Every structure is written in C-alpha cells, then in structure tokens.
Amino acid sequence: ELKVEQNPLFLSMQEGKNYTIYCNYSTTSDRLYWYRQDPGKSLESLFVLLSNGAVKQEGRLMASLDTKARLSTLHITAAVHDLSATYFCAVDLAAQKLVFGQGTRLTINP
C-alpha cells in the first residue's frame, strides 16, 4: 500500500524567511504532484515532477524530486503572506489514481 507522508503538518513562518516542506512516499512512482488549497477552495495544481532530479520553479516556490530517496521537497523562498495555504503532495499510485499526503498548513505572518 502506497503511503505518502508530509512534514511538517503545520508551519508558521515570517515573511521574508525560507522554508522547506518534505514529502516522503513508500513505493516507486514516476509522477509526483504538488497542489495548493486555500480555505474553502479546491485544489490548484502547482507542479508535476516526472523524473529523478526534476526541479521546477514558479515564483517563490521550487519543487524537486529524488525518486531514489522517494522524497520530494517544496521550497519557499522569501515567503510572502499570499503564499499562506495548505500544500499537498500527491503520488500517482497507478493509472492516475493519486494518493495524497496529509497536507501542510502554511501560515505566513507579516
């Protein structure tokens, strides 16, 4: 059974700081996704990582994938308040069924 674990589950940080969210998964997969969810809203796709060593960046967010370690990271650089949200990683189990992590609730304080 594929398990996906994120840490931390809660993260409170100040604007301007850097931090990293970790996503570990238990079995081999060739696709990993990061999503953002604002309170009361649906999931917004951020990144798709398809291969070992893949790195993608959008604004202050950068995601990477290490398939050998079964680890993905989402790095936040110089955080701003607008990035406050819950972030989910999801791993493709098979035929596109996604298994999600528990989510990391990120709060960025002015």
Next chain:
Amino acid sequence: GAGVSQSPSNKVTEKGKDVELRCDPISGHTALYWYRQSLGQGLEFLIYFQGNSAPDKSGLPSDRFSAERTGGSVSTLTIQRTQQEDSAVYLCASSLQPGLAGEDTQYFGPGTRLTVL
C-alpha cells in the same frame, strides 16, 4: 467550460436519504475522477473513468456509493442511504490524457460539501 464544475456546492441531507452529486469535466478531457476530502481521512480516491473503459471503482468505501459517466462527459456520484460518516467534501477532477507526460495533470472542481444530519 473553463474549468471543472460541480453541483450543488452544498448539500445538507438527513441520514438514510439518497443524494446525487454532479460533475462537469473540462471539455475534451478523457479522464474523470472522484475524491473525498474529510477531516479524519484526508483526501481519498473514490473512482476513475477513462474513455469507454470500465471504471476503476477500487476506492469506493461501500456498495452504497456508485457513479456513472454519461456520454464520456458529465458524471454523477450517488450515495444511497447516507450515513453521518459520509459527510465530507466530494471533489471531482479531470485530466486530458492520463499516462501522457504533460497531459495528465488532474484539475479539480470546487467540490460539493455534503452534510448528513
């Protein structure tokens, strides 16, 4: 349409009643998925439709849950004899071409919040 749409946005029902939740995927997307998001269980896969193939129902929690997709587009998720533990947000997603790198990202609708009293 511009994105995945779902209706109703909120549904309150009494225990034991049946409910139907609707999903309109992005036009042209061949795959459609249902997930459930609840406080206790997080985000869980329920069912997956791809083209004319038989759906993957492996995530449905009980035989009270069923879904169909008509004409390869709109889907309806039906929950019979609802129970309080069915209370959750039901999310629908669609993707253009599952398994094809760059074309298989799942785009999610706004969800239906179901409350069973």
